[in-house]
Amino acid sequence: MRRAQATVETLIAVLAILMMFFAAYRYSRMLAARTLLDHAAARAARAKAVGFNDFMCEKSARVAMIPVAGARTWPAGIDDVDEVSRIPMYLSADDWPLARGILDYEFWPSTYINVRSGQGLAPVAESAVGIWTPDYEMTGRAAVESHFPHYMFDQGR
Secondary structure, three states, X not given: XXXXXXXXXXXXXXXXXXXXXXXXXXXXXXXHHHHHHHHHHHHHHHHHHOOOOHHHHHHHHHHHOHHHOOOEEEOOOOOHHHHHHHHHHHHOOOOHHXXXXXXXXXXXXXXXXXXXXXXXXXXXXXXXXXXXOOOOEEEEEEEEEOOHHHHHOOOOO
16 A cells, blocks of 8 residues: 555656646746847847848848747758758848748748837837747847938938
């Protein structure tokens, strides 16, 4: 009788430890996703701060969020070395159909990227990047001081 009691107690302890491990694993994945989304938002805000258009800002944010973008859907069946060589081609694409023909990921269609640039003496480029996956929906935010209006436009001088 005592032998069965020890087995049941061990089973309960192992299940509790496993539940804590899986909870910590899930939390660490969500924390990593949040960090990467903040990084993607910072890349988009920086791109806007130096004067890139919204299309380029969105592409740079998407490249920064590749680790949390899910499985690669295009091109399929090619190794990681080829994936790395496709990133510069993706960033230089002129329109969305061409960009999707170079590189595409599972969760890229469910992402949103909002980039705006402020006006005035100390303009700020702000960015919000969000992603929805079956496990979570998260956003990252960043703001960067924008200097491009000072040297890209004629100030009437």
